[in-house]
Amino acid sequence: MKKLTSIFALAAVFCLLSLPVFGRDLSILENWKPAFDPSGAEYTYILSNVDHPAIAGIGVGYSIRDRIWEESHGRLYVDFRPLAQLGGEKDVVRKLKMGAIQGMLCSSVMAANVAPKLGIVNLPFIFDSSEKLEKFRNTPELFDYFSNAASRSGIKVIDFTGYGSYGWATTTPVRSLEDAKKVNFRIAQAPVNKDNYLAWGLKFTVLPWPDVPQALQTGVIDGLDHTPMVCSITKKFDVAKYFTDLHYTQGLYIHMVNKHWLDKLPEDLRTIFLNVVREESAIARKQTDLQQAEQIEQAKKEGVQFFTLSESDRLTLKTKAQQVYDKWGEKIGADYLKKVQQALQ
Numbered sequence: 001m002k003k004l005t006s007i008f009a010l011a012a013v014f015c016l017l018s019l020p021v022f023g024r025d026l027s028i029l030e031n032w033k034p035a036f037d038p039s040g041a042e043y044t045y046i047l048s049n050v051d052h053p054a055i056a057g058i059g060v061g062y063s064i065r066d067r068i069w070e071e072s073h074g075r076l077y078v079d080f081r082p083l084a085q086l087g088g089e090k091d092v093v094r095k096l097k098m099g100a101i102q103g104m105l106c107s108s109v110m111a112a113n114v115a116p117k118l119g120i121v122n123l124p125f126i127f128d129s130s131e132k133l134e135k136f137r138n139t140p141e142l143f144d145y146f147s148n149a150a151s152r153s154g155i156k157v158i159d160f161t162g163y164g165s166y167g168w169a170t171t172t173p174v175r176s177l178e179d180a181k182k183v184n185f186r187i188a189q190a191p192v193n194k195d196n197y198l199a200w201g202l203k204f205t206v207l208p209w210p211d212v213p214q215a216l217q218t219g220v221i222d223g224l225d226h227t228p229m230v231c232s233i234t235k236k237f238d239v240a241k242y243f244t245d246l247h248y249t250q251g252l253y254i255h256m257v258n259k260h261w262l263d264k265l266p267e268d269l270r271t272i273f274l275n276v277v278r279e280e281s282a283i284a285r286k287q288t289d290l291q292q293a294e295q296i297e298q299a300k301k302e303g304v305q306f307f308t309l310s311e312s313d314r315l316t317l318k319t320k321a322q323q324v325y326d327k328w329g330e331k332i333g334a335d336y337l338k339k340v341q342q343a344l345q
Contacts, residue, residue, distance in 0.1 A: 026083060029053075032062050036069060041077035043269065045261075048092045049105040049253065050084040055233065056287035057161030057253045058082055058105060063280045071272050076265075097153050102261045105161070108252035109190035116331035117149035118157070120340060122192035123328060124248040124321045125314075130289050132344045133162070133250050137282075142343060145336055156262060158274060159255045159281040164227030164292040165247035169240040171222040173305065177313045180244075183223035186212055193225065195327060196248075199320045216240060227251045228306075229288075232295040237304045244307045248317070255281065 032053055038044075045068075053059040061080035068078050086092055086101060089110045095101045112119030120126070127133050136142050137160070147157045174180050184203045187193040197204040205221055215221045216239045224236055228243050230251070237243075255277060262270065300306065309317075329337045 026085070029083065032059075032080075034065065034069070036074070038069070038074075038077040038079070040074060041069075042075045043265065044077050044079055045103055045273070046079045046081065046086075046101040047103040047105065048086040048095075048101055049080075049082045050089055050092075050107070051082060051163075051253075052233075053080075053082045055163055055229070056284050056291050057163050060161050060280050060284035061105065063284070064276055067276045067280060068273060071276060072269055076269050076273065096155060096256060096258055099154075099258050099260060101258070103255065103257045105253040106256050107188075108160075108250075108254055109188040109193060111252075111254050112190060112192050114155065114256070115150035115153065116328070117333065117336075118146065118254065119192045119328055120146065120332050120337060121160075121252055121254075122190065122196075122249055123324060123337075124196050125318050126341060126344060127250050128165075128247050130162075130165075130250065130285065133252075134285070135344060136340065139343060142340055145333075150256065151259065154259050155256050156259045157254055158257050158262075159277050160252045161255070161281050161284040162288040163251040163253065164229035164288060164295075165245075166225065166227055166249050166251060167246040168244040169224040169226060169228070169231045169236055170242045170244065171216070171219075171240050173242045173307065174223070174244045175307050176309065177316060180223075184221050185223040185225050186215060186221040187225045192324070192328065195324045196321065197225075199323050200317055201320070212236070213239075227292070228299065229292040229295045232299045232304075237299050237302065241303060242305050242307065243299070244309060246309065246314075246317075 047061050049058050049061060051058050053062060061078070061082060065078035065080050068076050086095065089106060092101065092104050093106070093114055096104050106114065108121050112122060127136065150157065168174055168180070168185065170183055172183070174183060180202055184205055185197065186207045187197055187204045189206055189208060194206065207215055207221070212224065216224065216236065224231065224240055226236070231237050231240065231243065265273065296306065325337065
């Protein structure tokens with residue numbers, strides 16, 4: 001993957017992410033062409049993602065590609081397809097279940113639609129730091145349950161990367177919950193997010209990501225539930241000049257694999273594949289923390305103001321979130337949810 005220092009040179013490209021795939025300039029992907037000829041590979045792993053590889057949590061696909069090619073001595077080729085080349089996430093999930101493709105880096109907000117148990121990573125104030133996320137990933141009794149959550153759909157979760165910690169980008173300053181009550185927040189098309197905002201008693205509008213730029217500019221929404229890194233890179237801060245740091249959860253790209261394909265892969269290649277994915281995903285998560293810090297500093301230089309809610313306001317949000325835990329505990333498994341909460345406290 002290209003060094004993070006290249007991120008600013010590529011930032012303008014992210015404006016294209018609000019367009020349909022056929023309207024994007026895919027020629028930028030020439031920067032990530034493999035330095036080898038994959039035509040002789042015995043096995044091919046098609047890996048999809050809807051976003052841009054300049055984000056560390058997505059660019060990991062190319063790091064995985066190059067290492068697996070080298071360590072498998074050219075037997076296994078990871079054909080990484082970012083920028084929604086294979087369609088939107090709902091379409092790609094269907095292809096993954098059918099085996100038409102073998103893997104995807106699925107956004108965590110979409111994951112609960114694949115299997116409700118995967119919604120645990122979107123519950124508020126459980127995964128509210130990268131340290132807790134690492135503990136979850138590296139504790140087998142916690143991660144293994146998560147890994148097998150979508151097995152009935154023929155999907156196995158093998159790892160995850162990220163795109164930063166969630167908060168509010170707004171067109172007016174939000175320094176308190178009282179300020180937040182005046183804002184209409186855009187949230188993703190995801191069931192956990194909707195339940196969060198219902199519990200918090202805040203106004204929200206569910207919008208597809210491509211509709212966000214126009215909605216912000218026209219005032220249909222005046223707030224955005226997302227991470228500062230994505231808001232900076234995709235130029236949302238051009239309109240929403242304020243960001244309230246909530247870090248109530250971490251945005252993730254969950255690495256899902258077609259289980260049938262994985263099980264049929266020769267054991268030696270399967271070992272290489274899983275080891276490389278794990279090591280490169282861990283590296284990408286560390287890079288995500290650095291990249292988020294860089295983007296926050298860049299945004300500040302460009303005039304974006306950052307705020308943090310008071311501890312009393314955060315406590316109010318946590319208290320109201322109990323009804324979300326109760327509802328989703330039934331879907332996730334109450335015992336498992338309690339185990340994760342206790343382990344990460």
